Amino acid sequence: MTEVKKVLTIAGSDSSGGAGIQADIKTITVHGMYAMSVITSLTAQNTNGVFGVLDTPPEFVKKQLDCVLSDIRPDAVKIGMVSSAAIVRAIAGKLREYCVKRIVLDPVMVSTSGSRLLAADAVEALRTELFPLADLLTPNLPEAQCLCGREIKTAGEMEAAAKEIAGALRGGVLIKGGHLTDTADDLLYHNGEYTWFHSERVQNPNTHGTGCTLSSAIACNLAEGYSLKESVQRAKDYLTGALKAGLDLGAGSGPLYHAYGIG
Ligand SMILES: Nc1ncnc2c1ncn2[C@@H]1O[C@H](COP(=O)(O)OP(=O)(O)OP(=O)(O)O)[C@@H](O)[C@H]1O
Numbered sequence: 001m002t003e004v005k006k007v008l009t010i011a012g013s014d015s016s017g018g019a020g021i022q023a024d025i026k027t028i029t030v031h032g033m034y035a036m037s038v039i040t041s042l043t044a045q046n047t048n049g050v051f052g053v054l055d056t057p058p059e060f061v062k063k064q065l066d067c068v069l070s071d072i073r074p075d076a077v078k079i080g081m082v083s084s085a086a087i088v089r090a091i092a093g094k095l096r097e098y099c100v101k102r103i104v105l106d107p108v109m110v111s112t113s114g115s116r117l118l119a120a121d122a123v124e125a126l127r128t129e130l131f132p133l134a135d136l137l138t139p140n141l142p143e144a145q146c147l148c149g150r151e152i153k154t155a156g157e158m159e160a161a162a163k164e165i166a167g168a169l170r171g172g173v174l175i176k177g178g179h180l181t182d183t184a185d186d187l188l189y190h191n192g193e194y195t196w197f198h199s200e201r202v203q204n205p206n207t208h209g210t211g212c213t214l215s216s217a218i219a220c221n222l223a224e225g226y227s228l229k230e231s232v233q234r235a236k237d238y239l240t241g242a243l244k245a246g247l248d249l250g251a252g253s254g255p256l257y258h259a260y261g262i263g
Pocket residue numbers: 019110111112139140141176177178179184185186199200201202203204207208209210211212213214236239240243
């Protein structure tokens with residue numbers, strides 16, 4: 001019998017395959033793990049933008065979660081786009097009911113191309129219902145700004161924001177630096193300690209799905225049993241490799257190449 005780790009992604013579908021569920025399944029598969037998915041929304045999108053969003057009815061999100069969680073228990077879970085407060089509550093209820101562990105929450109609010117993917121009133125539901133369940137929250141800079149209500153420009157401001165956001169959490173906060181201009185340094189705040197993950201910026205404009213890829217790679221490494229710090233470093237290395245692979249698809253901000261280590 002083959003033993004594999006199982007990772008569940010709860011996220012939106014990206015028809016162009018670069019972000020969301022599709023990025024997550026590619027990431028999990030390339031990590032040699034078994035991917036499962038609960039789809040919260042269908043998006044009609046491509047490298048140019050998001051042209052439509054169709055939410056899954058919350059009762060159907062619950063049904064998908066019941067099917068997965070009552071049958072194949074995931075070793076880790078990644079949560080991405082959750083567009084409404086009702087879907088947030090549906091997910092939180094089921095994660096509590098099945099005592100799911102090792103949860104990475106990517107608080108997706110706006111797509112790389114600038115479309116809103118989370119209703120304004122859902123931010124509060126995310127904070128009260130899902131933050132307490134997360135082992136790690138992974139906001140990008142605009143999301144961290146929204147969560148702490150002020151601008152973040154410097155490393156010192158990133159540290160202050162991470163500490164403040166972590167106040168509402170049991171787990172850690174990773175503020176991603178993909179929206180910085182000179183570097184791509186990410187900051188982890190966990191158990192009162194700051195850890196910086198430094199990286200050169202890869203000169204590749206095709207960054208569609210970087211956040212989804214990073215959070216699902218972190219979930220894979222947590223499933224494998226790595227510590228939070230090790231999981232973030234290994235995921236960042238994976239992400240950097242997928243960016244460096246230099247895929248150039250579509251007219252806008254294109255997707256990453258996941259199979260760069262294969263073949
Ligand atoms: N040009 C780049 N070079 C190197 N690393 C990058 C670059 N752009 C983003 N990253 C890295 O990608 C990861 C995701 O960060 P980012 O801030 O882009 O997330 P995001 O905005 O949530 O992504 P998206 O919404 O596009 O899925 C981080 O580790 C960040 O440092």
